[in-house]
Amino acid sequence: MLPILYSFRRCPYAIRARMAITYASINLELREVSLANKPIEMLALSSKGTVPVLQLKDRVIDESLEIMNWALEQSDPENWLSLDSHSEQLSLIEENDNEFKGWLDKYKYWDRFPQQNQHDYRSNAEIFIAKLERCLKTNSYLLGSKLCLADIAIFPFIRQFAFVDKPWFDQSDYPSVQLWLNQLLQLDLFGQVMEKQALWQQSDN
Numbered sequence: 001m002l003p004i005l006y007s008f009r010r011c012p013y014a015i016r017a018r019m020a021i022t023y024a025s026i027n028l029e030l031r032e033v034s035l036a037n038k039p040i041e042m043l044a045l046s047s048k049g050t051v052p053v054l055q056l057k058d059r060v061i062d063e064s065l066e067i068m069n070w071a072l073e074q075s076d077p078e079n080w081l082s083l084d085s086h087s088e089q090l091s092l093i094e095e096n097d098n099e100f101k102g103w104l105d106k107y108k109y110w111d112r113f114p115q116q117n118q119h120d121y122r123s124n125a126e127i128f129i130a131k132l133e134r135c136l137k138t139n140s141y142l143l144g145s146k147l148c149l150a151d152i153a154i155f156p157f158i159r160q161f162a163f164v165d166k167p168w169f170d171q172s173d174y175p176s177v178q179l180w181l182n183q184l185l186q187l188d189l190f191g192q193v194m195e196k197q198a199l200w201q202q203s204d205n
Contacts, residue, residue: 003028004055005067006042008035009197012156013064017052018193019152020068024075028054031200039202065093068153078147085143089150092135092142096154100128104157108164125161129174132158136176140183155184 005021005028007014021028033039038049046053046062054061054070061067072081082089103125110118132154135142142150158181162169170178184190 001057003057004031005029006031006033006039006045006051006053006055006200008033008051009194011035011051012160013050014052015156015190015193016153017054017064017067017071019189020071020080020149022193023077023080023152023189024071026071026074030197032197034199039200041202065097065153068149072149080147080149080152082143082146082148085148085150088143089148089153092150093153095128095131096157100125101157103128104161108160122164129158129161129177132180133174133177136180141180151180151184155181159185 003026005017007018007030009015009032018030031039031042033042033051035051042051042053043049045055045060048062050062052062052064052067054067061070069081103121106113106116107118107121107125110116110121113121132142139145141147142154158177162178162181172178
């Protein structure tokens with residue numbers, strides 16, 4: 001049985017999982033789902049109801065970073081895990097996932113969070129963007145001259161941040177982040193994983 005990945009094309013967590021899987025040249029069955037109508041097969045595997053969900057022969061992985069690590073354990077031709085910087089990578093990813101993502105959601109969906117205005121939410125999110133700008137001042141990528149796990153894990157969220165208000169982002173004082181983001185947007189790997197897929201339908205057989 002091939003591994004099965006339940007995914008949603010635009011979800012940043014699913015994007016980074018698909019990028020790691022595709023980079024590692026892992027063959028699997030991709031099931032594009034609707035988050036408004038989640039298939040019972042996915043919910044039976046993971047009651048969280050979030051994507052991505054990876055079904056393996058012996059276990060289920062429903063955390064995107066764990067899926068990425070699993071994929072790179074199978075194959076990591078360009079050494080994305082990079083043991084020399086692994087702890088730094090995990091620290092940046094943790095800050096992205098646990099702090100920046102919360103402000104990003106409030107910035108993007110500010111009308112759902114009337115406690116502050118959209119500008120205030122963006123200002124809080126910019127703390128992390130400014131940190132990445134400092135990382136990228138002297139490096140092509142977040143932790144050096146080569147692409148690593150942290151770049152791929154964080155990139156889909158910065159992409160989402162940028163496109164909330166693209167004109168503002170393009171003229172903002174983050175030229176290094178802008179360049180880095182554009183480089184990653186041009187990757188063939190990103191283009192591959194963003195190809196549109198038909199919604200998965202359960203077979204009646």
